[in-house]
Amino acid sequence: MSDPLVSANGIDVAYGDLQVLWDVSVEITDEDRVVALVGPNGAGKTTLLKALSGLRPLAGGSIELFGADAAALRPDQIVERGFVHVPEARNLFTEMTVEENLEMGAYTKRAEQAATMAEVFELFPVLDERRTQRAGTLSGGEQQMLAIGRGLMAKPDVLALDELSVGLAPQFVDRVFEKVAAISEDITVLLTEQHVHEALELADRGYVLENGRIVAEDDADALLESDRVQDAYLSG
Ligand SMILES: Nc1ncnc2c1ncn2[C@@H]1O[C@H](COP(=O)(O)OP(=O)(O)O)[C@@H](O)[C@H]1O
Ligand SMILES: [Mg+2]
Numbered sequence: 001m002s003d004p005l006v007s008a009n010g011i012d013v014a015y016g017d018l019q020v021l022w023d024v025s026v027e028i029t030d031e032d033r034v035v036a037l038v039g040p041n042g043a044g045k046t047t048l049l050k051a052l053s054g055l056r057p058l059a060g061g062s063i064e065l066f067g068a069d070a071a072a073l074r075p076d077q078i079v080e081r082g083f084v085h086v087p088e089a090r091n092l093f094t095e096m097t098v099e100e101n102l103e104m105g106a107y108t109k110r111a112e113q114a115a116t117m118a119e120v121f122e123l124f125p126v127l128d129e130r131r132t133q134r135a136g137t138l139s140g141g142e143q144q145m146l147a148i149g150r151g152l153m154a155k156p157d158v159l160a161l162d163e164l165s166v167g168l169a170p171q172f173v174d175r176v177f178e179k180v181a182a183i184s185e186d187i188t189v190l191l192t193e194q195h196v197h198e199a200l201e202l203a204d205r206g207y208v209l210e211n212g213r214i215v216a217e218d219d220a221d222a223l224l225e226s227d228r229v230q231d232a233y234l235s236g
Helices: 045-052 075-081 098-105 110-123 125-129 140-152 170-183 196-202 220-225 227-234
Strands: 004-015 018-029 034-038 060-065 083-086 158-162 188-193 205-210 213-219
Touching: 004 045, 018 034, 018 045, 018 060, 018 213, 034 045, 034 196, 045 060, 045 083, 045 158, 045 188, 075 083, 083 140, 098 110, 098 140, 110 125, 110 140, 110 170, 125 140, 140 158, 140 170, 170 188, 170 196, 188 196, 196 220, 196 227, 205 220, 205 227, 213 220, 213 227, 220 227
Parallel strands: 034 188, 034 205, 083 158, 158 188
Antiparallel strands: 004 018, 004 060, 205 213
16 A cells, blocks of 8 residues: 555544534545545535645644645645645636736746646647636636646646536536546546536545545445445435
């Protein structure tokens, strides 16, 4: 077994008095290509990604990132070490161009900016065509690709993608998932999704989070076939 790239070890997270994650343990190794974190709205998926990114403090447990205790790291240091989180809200700079948004993503890896941008444009030709267009004028699918591209500019070892498919038309969902498959050839991807079937088809491994607790973890194929996932997410 290889050393984990990322591990959350029994973490608790609260917003004020409201505890929303309970004893959550998740491990990602460099043998993983795509790990899916699935569960209903409000389960705590985004909160877990925020904790891993250093954006939410822990009320209990610990997080290790690339061999270091994450408690000692600032969010920008977590990015620099290689854990990059593309947030659900995308947080694009809508008045800035595609190219400028990508430049912002490279703030920890300036020296490699031009080469990385060329790779991003190769992966997303639509962004290359629109490099001088303002981000706010892109379609939803294009904005999602830009958000992913901006994440890639930080040259992550682990790319966490929160609810990629939210608000996208079905044909865009397929296209974005195809891009994720391509990215995962080089970079380990941690994916949260409410499209449980699609996410588990893409993933090698998955975790099911319900009410702030991990209730199942397994190979993605096994999870897809499991009664828990079939009954809760895939019936009807
Ligand atoms: N900023 C916040 N303040 C208070 N409660 C929050 C905040 N963000 C999320 N929550 C609560 O935490 C729980 C988990 O939310 P979240 O992590 O966004 O779930 P998911 O991403 O799985 O939909 C929910 O009950 C949500 O209402
Ligand atoms: Mg969420």
